[in-house]
Structures are given as structure tokens and as C-alpha cells.
Amino acid sequence: MTRAATLVEVAPRDGFQPIGPFIPTADKIEFIRAADAAGLHRIEIGSFVNPKAVPQLRDTAEVLRATADLPDLDPQILVPNTRGVDLALAAGATHLAYVISASDAHNRNNVRRDTDVSITEYGDMVRALPPGIRLRLNLATSFDCPFDGRMDEGFVLDRLARLLEHCSDVEVGLCDTTGRADPAHVASLVSTCLRRWPDTAFLFHGHDTYGLGLANIAAAWNAGLNRFDTAFAGLGGCPFAPGATGNTATEDAVWMFRRMGVETGVDLDALIPLAVRAAAIPGAQPGGRVRAAMIAACAA
Amino acid sequence: MTRAATLVEVAPRDGFQPIGPFIPTADKIEFIRAADAAGLHRIEIGSFVNPKAVPQLRDTAEVLRATADLPDLDPQILVPNTRGVDLALAAGATHLAYVISASDAHNRNNVRRDTDVSITEYGDMVRALPPGIRLRLNLATSFDCPFDGRMDEGFVLDRLARLLEHCSDVEVGLCDTTGRADPAHVASLVSTCLRRWPDTAFLFHGHDTYGLGLANIAAAWNAGLNRFDTAFAGLGGCPFAPGATGNTATEDAVWMFRRMGVETGVDLDALIPLAVRAAAIPGAQPGGRVRAAMIAACAA
Numbered sequence: 224m225t226r227a228a229t230l231v232e233v234a235p236r237d238g239f240q241p242i243g244p245f246i247p248t249a250d251k252i253e254f255i256r257a258a259d260a261a262g263l264h265r266i267e268i269g270s271f272v273n274p275k276a277v278p279q280l281r282d283t284a285e286v287l288r289a290t291a292d293l294p295d296l297d298p299q300i301l302v303p304n305t306r307g308v309d310l311a312l313a314a315g316a317t318h319l320a321y322v323i324s325a326s327d328a329h330n331r332n333n334v335r336r337d338t339d340v341s342i343t344e345y346g347d348m349v350r351a352l353p354p355g356i357r358l359r360l361n362l363a364t365s366f367d368c369p370f371d372g373r374m375d376e377g378f379v380l381d382r383l384a385r386l387l388e389h390c391s392d393v394e395v396g397l398c399d400t401t402g403r404a405d406p407a408h409v410a411s412l413v414s415t416c417l418r419r420w421p422d423t424a425f426l427f428h429g430h431d432t433y434g435l436g437l438a439n440i441a442a443a444w445n446a447g448l449n450r451f452d453t454a455f456a457g458l459g460g461c462p463f464a465p466g467a468t469g470n471t472a473t474e475d476a477v478w479m480f481r482r483m484g485v486e487t488g489v490d491l492d493a494l495i496p497l498a499v500r501a502a503a504i505p506g507a508q509p510g511g512r513v514r515a516a517m518i519a520a521c522a523a
Numbered sequence: 524m525t526r527a528a529t530l531v532e533v534a535p536r537d538g539f540q541p542i543g544p545f546i547p548t549a550d551k552i553e554f555i556r557a558a559d560a561a562g563l564h565r566i567e568i569g570s571f572v573n574p575k576a577v578p579q580l581r582d583t584a585e586v587l588r589a590t591a592d593l594p595d596l597d598p599q600i601l602v603p604n605t606r607g608v609d610l611a612l613a614a615g616a617t618h619l620a621y622v623i624s625a626s627d628a629h630n631r632n633n634v635r636r637d638t639d640v641s642i643t644e645y646g647d648m649v650r651a652l653p654p655g656i657r658l659r660l661n662l663a664t665s666f667d668c669p670f671d672g673r674m675d676e677g678f679v680l681d682r683l684a685r686l687l688e689h690c691s692d693v694e695v696g697l698c699d700t701t702g703r704a705d706p707a708h709v710a711s712l713v714s715t716c717l718r719r720w721p722d723t724a725f726l727f728h729g730h731d732t733y734g735l736g737l738a739n740i741a742a743a744w745n746a747g748l749n750r751f752d753t754a755f756a757g758l759g760g761c762p763f764a765p766g767a768t769g770n771t772a773t774e775d776a777v778w779m780f781r782r783m784g785v786e787t788g789v790d791l792d793a794l795i796p797l798a799v800r801a802a803a804i805p806g807a808q809p810g811g812r813v814r815a816a817m818i819a820a821c822a823a
Contacts, residue, residue: 403782404782405782406741406779406783407783408782431734432812433775433812434736434737437734437735437738438738441706441738441741441742442741445706445745468812468815475733478734479706479735479738482703482704482705482708483705483708512731512810513733513734515768516734
């Protein structure tokens with residue numbers, strides 16, 4: 224059976240979030256429309272988080288409304304807590320991405336409570352969710368934590384098992400929050416998850432901070448995973464860590480899969496100009512290599 | 524059995540070669556000494572090519588002499604033809620790397636003759652080689668050719684078979700000359716070579732032009748390969764292709780293997796300052812991500 228890869232475009236949320244200067248709402252909408260036109264139909268378009276903490280994404284409700292006419296777009300909204308869920312549902316969102324950290328230290332840093340408490344709240348939230356709402360569960364620090372270092376695989380699996388007891392019909396994002404996962408680690412956790420929870424859809428969310436973005440995607444793919452988060456222009460770098468780039472660049476992943484003969488449904492020729500524009504957003508810290516390589520190849 | 528990875532440092536040849544401003548001989552020697560001190564004992568320290576074509580490497584004989592006192596250093600000299608072999612032997616080299624392209628178009632561009640002619644010349648050279656000289660054979664364009672595009676695997680294997688008929692006790696470098704090899708392609712060719720020629724040592728030489736440097740090393744490693752060419756600071760970009768970076772950065776490969784629990788014998792703390800200095804060489808086009816990520820992590 225021929226396998227295809229699905230890329231979920233996360234630049235409009237994870238990529239734009241750390242950019243200081245406000246990106247005009249009209250520009251955000253234009254980026255989402257262009258990405259959708261290039262074949263990236265699953266897009267994390269924003270987040271309902273405290274606008275004081277993340278002012279860049281304060282216009283998510285407007286962005287959601289303004290892209291509602293795109294027939295192929297499957298817009299996903301990140302929510303860090305039940306208040307975010309309520310706001311997202313009120314804004315008309317039907318596809319939510321809920322985040323919990325496997326590591327207590329990271330979870331406390333993000334949402335000021337232990338992971339156990341977040342798991343209980345997640346269960347309550349799942350049971351209260353109106354019918355027809357699709358849910359994704361992002362397990363942050365699945366591999367490595369900025370505070371606790373490398374995560375024990377058994378510990379991560381136990382926490383995931385407790386989360387999946389609440390609901391197994393969910394897409395789980397195994398998130399390499401720090402970019403420090405390596406291909407062997409990714410292959411191991413992915414293989415175990417696919418074997419243990421055959422009814423659950425899994426996705427890998429990686430960062431290219433240490434240059435392992437594509438290596439980890441390739442490892443996850445070889446282990447049987449088909450879904451990946453990526454960000455055009457490799458946006459998503461931490462503004463407090465100069466040089467630490469962000470998510471794996473969508474254009475790099477598309478290029479790799481194309482060379483491997485794997486269909487992604489993405490038109491690279493349409494994606495490159497969009498990624499070049501995104502890399503030039505004031506305050507952005509772009510990453511990835513394919514933009515420059517393709518432009519150099521054209522000039523040669 | 525625990526496997527270790529061997530990295531062959533190629534920045535002093537492949538990395539310095541495209542840099543326009545002449546790197547003072549004393550600086551070249553210092554880089555080689557520092558790399559050796561960091562645990563990189565196999566180093567391609569230069570090349571005997573036409574100094575009109577590659578003026579940067581015109582001081583290879585001097586560099587070879589000036590590093591002869593390092594007891595652990597295994598200096599390797601690149602030679603493109605029999606004249607290069609003669610010059611290298613006259614300079615006292617004992618470890619040669621001979622290059623032949625699998626693709627006729629690339630071979631003609633490099634040495635102005637068809638690959639068939641080069642294979643015959645290679646056989647003559649091998650038979651004339653004095654005893655005690657170690658030989659490496661680099662098969663350029665093993666995966667992709669700048670003129671002919673993707674290389675057919677059967678075609679590459681046939682050419683390699685003819686080369687190995689002359690001498691199978693050789694280290695063969697499978698070279699991704701353009702950086703366009705993908706992990707599936709690398710895994711396939713490597714697996715076939717290891718199965719077909721169990722007595723021959725194989726090595727992978729990759730470029731990070733499209734961001735696949737580490738992904739391809741990981742793929743080759745998983746397919747059973749233990750030896751890899753890398754260049755500190757990711758040097759080796761083509762001066763005629765702005766933004767097209769060069770060899771996979773040694774520091775990125777060391778970092779990845781360390782995370783995977785694989786020993787390389789390289790001291791990353793000693794390597795990073797060296798790579799930072801190399802990235803600042805006037806005219807250099809550095810690549811790789813680990814330098815910036817580690818500096819950012821220190822600053823955070």
C-alpha cells in the first residue's frame with residue numbers, strides 16, 4: 224500500500240507566536256489562504272491563550288472567521304486550558320488542539336499546575352465537549368524537557384495511557400518541545416505508541432533547533448507515522464534564544480518527501496514564495512534550507 | 524555489540540576549497556591540530572589538484588609536513604588523477620582519497636574524461652601503488668548528479684563493481700555530491716553495498732544543502748554504516764550558489780550521535796570553539812545548527 228504523508232501547517236500559531244511585532248490580521252489571513260492554496264489544508268491558525276501572555280495571537284477569532292469560506296481548510300485552534308476551550312467553541316472552532324506536558328516542571332511553567340491535575344481537567348473537558356468537535360491532544364515534552372532533560376519513555380507512556388483512558392479516538396501529537404529528540408528516540412517512542420494504541424492517530428511535532436528536524440521526521444515515518452507538524456519558513460524560534468530556530472520547515476519536509484517518492488499533496492512551487500515572504504516577516508527567525516537551495520539552484 | 528561511529532573531518536579540504544580569500548597556512552595547520560586535539564583523528568587535510576583550479580589548497584605539502592608530528596593523526600589527501608597521486612606520494616602522503624564520478628557528465632566536468640577511462644586509469648594506478656599506501660575511493664554522484672539528476676542505483680552499483688574488481692580492500696566513500704540524496708535512497712544503496720561487498724569498508728559523504736545532512740547520516744547508520752565525512756562549521760558551500768551550504772557539520776553529527784548514545788570519540792566542548800572560529804573565516808559559508816543552539820542554551 225502506498226503511504227502518503229500529511230503535513231499540518233503550524234506557522235500561523237507556533238511560528239507567529241514568538242514574533243514580537245504584531246503581524247497585521249490581514250497578513251495572517253493572507254498567509255493562511257496562500258498555504259491552503261498550496262495544498263496545506265490542515266492549519267493551526269491560532270490559539271485562545273491569555274492575550275497578555277501571547278499578544279501576537281489576540282486576533283485568532285477574527286482569523287477563524289475570515290478563513291471560514293475556504294472549503295478545504297481544516298483550521299485547528301490551540302487551547303491550553305478549559306477557558307481556552309470555551310473561548311474557541313464560542314468563536315466557532317470545531318477542531319481543537321489541547322496541550323498537556325508529560326513533564327510536571329514544564330506543565331507547571333505553562334499552566335501553573337501539575338500534570339496529574341491537568342489530566343483530570345482534560346478528562347472533564349473531554350466529557351463536556353459538544354458532539355461534532357474534533358480533538359487533538361498535544362503531549363509536550365514527550366522526549367525532552369527544558370527543565371528535566373531527557374524524558375523516560377516508560378514515564379511518558381504511563382501519562383499518555385492515563386490521558387487515552389478518557390478518550391482513545393483522538394489524534395495525539397508527540398511533541399519534541401526542545402528539538403533535542405534524536406532519531407533513535409523518536410523511532411522508539413513512535414513504534415511503541417503505534418503498537419500499543421492501534422486505534423489512535425499519532426503525529427510528530429519536531430523542532431530543528433539542533434538540525435534534527437528532518438532526521439526525526441524520517442525516523443518517525445520509517446516507524447510507521449504519517450502525520451507531521453511543520454511550519455513554513457521554519458518559523459517558531461524562541462525570541463529569547465538567538466539562533467535557536469523553530470519548527471521544521473514545511474518546505475524542507477515537502478522536498479524530502481518528494482525525493483522519497485511520498486505524496487504530501489503540497490505544491491512546492493507555490494509554497495516557496497510564501498515561505499520566502501514569511502521568512503521576511505519583521506521579527507521572524509526563519510529556519511530551514513530548501514528555500515535558499517532552490518533559489519540558488521534557479522540562479523545557477 | 525556496541526557500535527561506534529567514525530567521523531572523517533573534511534573541512535580542511537572540501538570545506539576550505541571553495542573559500543576565495545587564501546587561508547594562511549599557519550591557520551590551516553592550527554585548525555587541523557585543534558580538530559585532532561578534539562578527537563577528530565582522521566582528517567582530509569588537503570588535495571593535490573591543479574593550483575590554478577584550486578589555489579586555496581596549493582600549500583597541501585606544507586600542511587602535511589607541519590602536522591606529521593601528531594601521533595594520532597591519520598591525514599588523508601585527495602587526488603583527482605594519477606598526477607595527483609605522484610605529487611601526494613612525493614610529499615610523503617600515505618593515505619590517499621581518489622575520486623571518480625559514477626556519472627559520466629560529472630566525471631567529464633571534473634577530469635575531462637569518461638568514467639570508463641577513469642576506471643581503467645584507476646586500475647593502473649592501484650597496481651602501481653607502492654606497498655603500505657592506504658587507499659580510499661570516493662564515488663562522486665553516487666546518488667544524484669548536477670547534470671544528469673537522480674542516479675539509477677543499478678547503474679551506480681555496476682560502476683562500483685568494476686572499480687572493486689581492481690581492489691576490494693579499499694574504503695569506498697558513497698558521495699552525495701549535490702545534497703539531493705534522501706534518507707530512503709541512502710538506506711537502499713548503503714544496504715545493498717554492505718550486503719554485496721562484506722569485505723569492503725563503506726563511508727557516507729553528505730551535504731546539508733537541502734537540510735538532509737543528518738537525516739541521511741542517520742539513515743546510513745541505521746542501514747549499518749559506521750563511517751561518515753563531516754566538516755566543522757558545515758563548511759563546503761559552493762561560492763557560486765549563495766545560501767547553498769556545504770558538508771554536514773561535524774558538530775551537528777557529534778551532537779546527534781551523543782544523543783543517540785553512540786560514541787564518536789569527539790569532545791564536543793573542544794569542537795564548538797573550533798567550529799565557531801571556522802565559521803568566521805573570511806569568505807566562508809558556514810552551515811549547521813548546533814553551534815548556535817549550544818551558544819543560545821548557554822546564554823539562556
